[in-house]
Amino acid sequence: MKEQPILQIQKLSKQYGKGCIHCQGEHVQLEKNFCPVCKTVYACRDISFELYRGEILGIVGESGSGKSTLMKSLYFDEQITSGIGLLEDYENGTANIFEQSRQQQRLIRNTILGMVYQNPMLGLNMDFSSMSNIAEKQIAAGNRHVRNMEKRSLELLDHVNIPLFRSKEAPRNFSGGMQQRVQIAKALSNNPPVLLLDEVTTGLDLSVQADVLDLIKSIQRELNISMIVVSHDLAVIRMLADRTIVMLNGQIIEHGLTDQVLEDPQHAYTQQLVYSLL
Amino acid sequence: MITVENLRKSFTIHHLNKALPALQGVSLHVPEGSFLGIVGKSGSGKSTILKSIYRTYEPQDGKILFQSEAFGTIDLVQATAREIVYLRKHEIGYVSQFLNVMPRTTALELVEQSLLDLGVSKEEATTKAQQALRHFDIDESLWNSYPNMFSGGEKLRLNIACAVVKEPRLLLLDEPTASLDHSSKLKVREAIEKLKANGTTLIGIFHDLEFMEGLCDNVFHMAKMQQKELV
Ligand SMILES: Nc1ncnc2c1ncn2[C@@H]1O[C@H](COP(=O)(O)OP(=O)(O)OP(=O)(O)O)[C@@H](O)[C@H]1O
Ligand SMILES: Nc1ncnc2c1ncn2[C@@H]1O[C@H](COP(=O)(O)OP(=O)(O)O)[C@@H](O)[C@H]1O
Ligand SMILES: [Mg+2]
Ligand SMILES: [Mg+2]
Ligand SMILES: [Zn+2]
Numbered sequence: 410m411k412e413q414p415i416l417q418i419q420k421l422s423k424q425y426g427k428g429c430i431h432c433q434g435e436h437v438q439l440e441k442n443f444c445p446v447c448k449t450v451y452a453c454r455d456i457s458f459e460l461y462r463g464e465i466l467g468i469v470g471e472s473g474s475g476k477s478t479l480m481k482s483l484y485f486d487e488q489i490t491s492g493i494g495l496l497e498d499y500e501n502g503t504a505n506i507f508e509q510s511r512q513q514q515r516l517i518r519n520t521i522l523g524m525v526y527q528n529p530m531l532g533l534n535m536d537f538s539s540m541s542n543i544a545e546k547q548i549a550a551g552n553r554h555v556r557n558m559e560k561r562s563l564e565l566l567d568h569v570n571i572p573l574f575r576s577k578e579a580p581r582n583f584s585g586g587m588q589q590r591v592q593i594a595k596a597l598s599n600n601p602p603v604l605l606l607d608e609v610t611t612g613l614d615l616s617v618q619a620d621v622l623d624l625i626k627s628i629q630r631e632l633n634i635s636m637i638v639v640s641h642d643l644a645v646i647r648m649l650a651d652r653t654i655v656m657l658n659g660q661i662i663e664h665g666l667t668d669q670v671l672e673d674p675q676h677a678y679t680q681q682l683v684y685s686l687l
Numbered sequence: 688m689i690t691v692e693n694l695r696k697s698f699t700i701h702h703l704n705k706a707l708p709a710l711q712g713v714s715l716h717v718p719e720g721s722f723l724g725i726v727g728k729s730g731s732g733k734s735t736i737l738k739s740i741y742r743t744y745e746p747q748d749g750k751i752l753f754q755s756e757a758f759g760t761i762d763l764v765q766a767t768a769r770e771i772v773y774l775r776k777h778e779i780g781y782v783s784q785f786l787n788v789m790p791r792t793t794a795l796e797l798v799e800q801s802l803l804d805l806g807v808s809k810e811e812a813t814t815k816a817q818q819a820l821r822h823f824d825i826d827e828s829l830w831n832s833y834p835n836m837f838s839g840g841e842k843l844r845l846n847i848a849c850a851v852v853k854e855p856r857l858l859l860l861d862e863p864t865a866s867l868d869h870s871s872k873l874k875v876r877e878a879i880e881k882l883k884a885n886g887t888t889l890i891g892i893f894h895d896l897e898f899m900e901g902l903c904d905n906v907f908h909m910a911k912m913q914q915k916e917l918v
Contacts, residue, residue, distance in 0.1 A: 619790035673744045677701035
């Protein structure tokens with residue numbers, strides 16, 4: 410019963426800067442994620458993991474550990490420095506998605522991936538109506554039937570509990586929780602098998618957080634979508650994720666079953682992270 | 688059904704620079720359909736055994752050979768996280784005193800969900816979930832409220848309901864009657880009796896094992912590190 414991952418990432422690295430003699434080469438050990446000489450930032454270093462169909466994979470780590478950089482790299486917002494990415498739904502997982510043309514990457518993004526950004530300003534056009542925001546993604550995915558698009562947008566807004574009479578309003582007027590829900594509706598509009606969620610509940614009050622978490626879980630159950638959920642909030646990860654990855658200074662330092670990572674952390678940093686919150 | 692061989696587990700606390708041995712070579716065997724009770728002092732490692740089987744804890748050494756329906760004989764110490772996720776959903780249940788739930792999931796939905804995970808239809812899930820909630824005396828007025836607000840005993844009974852409805856092949860019970868009154872304890876005993884009759888294998892920690900008299904087939908004594916058959 411060998412299970413095929415829907416997404417496989419091998420040795421993904423992303424650096425900001427060119428590097429220098431001091432920081433390049435196989436055996437260099439940087440204390441943090443940047444080179445003290447040339448200041449190159451190694452935001453992601455040799456990240457490898459697998460995502461399986463229908464699962465929620467959690468990613469935790471302190472601020473600056475490289476979580477958002479990883480998510481943006483997966484969504485082609487950032488061009489990676491090196492690494493391999495294989496999607497089962499693209500060329501049967503035989504082609505490195507990071508080596509494809511911009512056009513092919515747009516196609517992958519529009520048909521296989523959905524993204525919910527930490528900052529709603531990155532994911533939504535604040536001046537368009539919520540409906541147009543969702544339609545935009547559908548047009549990108551090749552939908553041309555205005556009537557169908559409208560219907561689908563309303564369905565999605567309803568699904569994420571945005572009152573339909575507000576569908577023509579721009580998200581600028583919405584609360585933080587509503588903006589995140591519009592982002593989720595937009596991300597779902599092309600029925601992506603893979604959804605990326607970066608700190609979707611951060612900064613929302615607890616009761617709004619609860620609604621958004623519930624929405625995410627119900628979407629995963631109903632649609633059997635695979636998700637990567639980034640959060641620095643261990644409670645969020647505990648509730649949502651079956652498996653969890655811990656990042657520090659751009660690297661994966663620990664991974665495993667979520668309850669194992671939280672109750673029997675092996676790495677000194679993970680222990681500090683977990684115990685500091687008890 | 689499950690054979691534990693020379694299981695070792697210690698906890699390394701990095702900031703104290705300390706290693707805390709919790710299990711130093713535990714071996715036990717639980718035949719299919721039988722019930723093993725574990726007894727011992729507080730801190731002797733009882734929960735650590737169960738959590739190692741459920742893989743909440745990662746043992747350093749030893750084997751936990753489980754007869755799985757899906758994988759055949761599988762060593763739970765070596766199994767991948769994905770295999771464990773599957774087994775938890777389909778074959779191995781765990782009941783503790785703690786409840787980890789979504790904030791906006793009602794008690795009824797919670798029990799239903801554990802059935803839906805198995806692939807049961809929505810209607811059947813609802814019917815069975817209601818039966819289970821009723822069996823464990825969870826008042827109907829609570830069915831549609833959020834378990835976060837439940838009392839300790841209610842949470843515990845809800846936890847048991849979730850595990851029991853799935854009729855797992857192996858059920859791990861960590862003091863499932865600890866804070867319950869006598870009549871709730873009886874309900875738990877009754878549920879265990881029923882599961883056992885249906886072939887579920889059980890490993891349980893009970894501070895009052897007498898309460899399981901007639902149900903428990905073997906006892907493992909932490910102090911002696913020995914398993915004894917009850918007659
Ligand atoms: N465009 C950029 N140019 C230079 N450095 C960058 C750039 N984007 C990110 N970085 C650096 O890369 C590292 C990782 O940043 P990233 O945003 O991925 O962190 P994060 O884990 O998402 O943190 P947070 O929890 O605060 O959101 C940081 O050191 C950051 O300063
Ligand atoms: N997650 C953990 N981290 C560190 N030490 C632990 C952890 N869980 C248990 N221990 C230690 O392992 C020993 C056995 O604990 P436990 O199995 O809970 O005992 P029991 O269930 O028999 O009371 C104790 O010394 C306890 O402090
Ligand atoms: Mg970030
Ligand atoms: Mg215990
Ligand atoms: Zn350098």
